[in-house]
Amino acid sequence: MNDAHETLAPLLSAYLDGELDPARRRQVAAHLATCAICTQELARLQAGDEALAGLQHTPMAPNLRPQLRRRLRRQGARTALTGGLIALIVLMLRSVARDLAIVKRKDLPLLGRLGIASSYMLLVTPGIALCMELLRDVRTLVEYAWLSDETIDSGGSHQ
Amino acid sequence: MLGVALAAAPADPAWDAGLPGADEALVAAFKGGDVRAFDALCARYGQPIFGYIYRSVGDPALAEELAQDVFLKAFLHLRRTATDTTFQPWIYRIATTTCIDAHRAAARRPVPVHDEEALALTDDREAGDPEQRLMQRERRRAVHRTLDALPAHYRQALILRQLQGLSYADIGEALGISVEAVTSLIHRARQAFRAAYSQQQETER
Numbered sequence: 001m002n003d004a005h006e007t008l009a010p011l012l013s014a015y016l017d018g019e020l021d022p023a024r025r026r027q028v029a030a031h032l033a034t035c036a037i038c039t040q041e042l043a044r045l046q047a048g049d050e051a052l053a054g055l056q057h058t059p060m061a062p063n064l065r066p067q068l069r070r071r072l073r074r075q076g077a078r079t080a081l082t083g084g085l086i087a088l089i090v091l092m093l094r095s096v097a098r099d100l101a102i103v104k105r106k107d108l109p110l111l112g113r114l115g116i117a118s119s120y121m122l123l124v125t126p127g128i129a130l131c132m133e134l135l136r137d138v139r140t141l142v143e144y145a146w147l148s149d150e151t152i153d154s155g156g157s158h159q
Numbered sequence: 160m161l162g163v164a165l166a167a168a169p170a171d172p173a174w175d176a177g178l179p180g181a182d183e184a185l186v187a188a189f190k191g192g193d194v195r196a197f198d199a200l201c202a203r204y205g206q207p208i209f210g211y212i213y214r215s216v217g218d219p220a221l222a223e224e225l226a227q228d229v230f231l232k233a234f235l236h237l238r239r240t241a242t243d244t245t246f247q248p249w250i251y252r253i254a255t256t257t258c259i260d261a262h263r264a265a266a267r268r269p270v271p272v273h274d275e276e277a278l279a280l281t282d283d284r285e286a287g288d289p290e291q292r293l294m295q296r297e298r299r300r301a302v303h304r305t306l307d308a309l310p311a312h313y314r315q316a317l318i319l320r321q322l323q324g325l326s327y328a329d330i331g332e333a334l335g336i337s338v339e340a341v342t343s344l345i346h347r348a349r350q351a352f353r354a355a356y357s358q359q360q361e362t363e364r
Contacts, residue, residue: 013346017320019327048353052321054299055306059219061209061226065201068230075231140238144194 004031005038012042016049069145076141083134090127093120182246190238197237200246201230207323208254214318215258217307225261229254248332251325255315255333262311301363305356313348320345 008031014020015028032038108116182203188196208229213222232253240249306314312334319325319333327341334341 010343010346013349014327014342017327017345019342044353045349048349048356049321051298051302051356052306052317052352054295055214055302055322058210058213061206062223064205064209064223064227064230065198068201068227068234071227071231072234075235136238137235140192140194141234144197144234 005035009038009041012038012045016042016045072141073145076138076145079134079141080138083131083138086127086134087131090124090131093124093127186237186240186244186246197234200233204247204250205230208250211251211254211318211323212258214306214322215315216261217303221261225254225257229257232257245329245332248325248329251319251323251329251333252335255319258315259311301359302356305352305359308355309348309351312344313351316341316344316348317352 004027008028011020011024011028015025020028032042182200185196185200185203189200205226209222209226212225212229213219216222216225229250233250306317309317315334316330319330320327325333327338327345330345331338331341334344336344
């Protein structure tokens with residue numbers, strides 16, 4: 001078995017699929033003209049392809065969208081609830097920090113105050129960003145989930 | 160209310176499935192807040208994704224449920240994808256992961272057996288005399304059995320290439336592997352299928 005065979009035999013499928021660059025394709029074609037093993041292998045692979053081609057038909061997909069919209073409504077409610085809980089926690093943290101005026105207390109060392117202020121920022125800022133992101137999610141979910149049936153039916157006749 | 164307002168707005172002509180870049184236009188519109196664009200994507204990819212999942216799991220009811228899972232995940236994550244994400248391989252990747260998870264969840268279940276009623280329905284769509292149709296059905300059943308008995312990664316690679324018609328680059332994105340790895344995987348999968356199919360035919364003789 002020569003080197004060319006070792007290199008080119010694993011490319012027979014890519015050759016069949018038209019996935020080789022022109023130079024490689026020419027190499028495989030030239031090799032096929034001289035190698036009986038690869039010619040036989042190519043014929044075997046083609047026979048397998050023909051058998052598989054018989055599976056082209058599948059049952060028609062059901063209309064996925066009505067059920068999808070129902071599930072998205074539930075997801076919208078869950079996301080809104082999560083966002084609400086996070087917003088509540090953020091507000092509580094803000095309130096606690098304001099009540100204690102912890103950052104302004106002169107009796108605490110500067111480093112301690114800076115540490116508390118950083119922790120506060122680390123917790124509250126991403127919390128607010130997450131709430132805003134969840135709010136956008138809820139808006140998209142609600143808009144899609146309550147999209148009118150007329151729009152769904154006229155917008156997608158592919159299924 | 161909201162739905163009526165959306166229904167009144169005309170769809171963008173760039174969304175036409177026949178136009179190049181239509182998927183990109185739909186994804187951009189969805190990211191921009193137009194939810195009708197997702198509906199158009201759902202209409203366009205509903206049948207191919209259902210077909211892919213059905214061929215992977217062999218059960219139309221389960222395929223429907225999993226296809227809904229795929230579009231639900233797509234809806235929730237599409238807005239956050241990178242701008243250069245191509246929708247087709249991206250949604251096939253979600254479908255592949257969903258199928259793998261479903262197979263893992265049902266690990267103790269026997270390999271998928273394609274629904275006889277669904278096979279009969281696909282046969283009925285074909286022309287030809289009853290004897291010919293019966294032979295075709297038997298042949299298709301044998302192919303299904305062979306495909307179902309292959310390792311999952313072989314089966315998925317073959318379905319994506321042979322039945323869904325994806326390019327090697329898109330299969331690579333869908334499976335999370337390089338094009339070189341796809342070339343090798345598809346070749347080994349084809350050889351394995353051919354060997355198993357021949358063996359099955361000899362056993363049945």
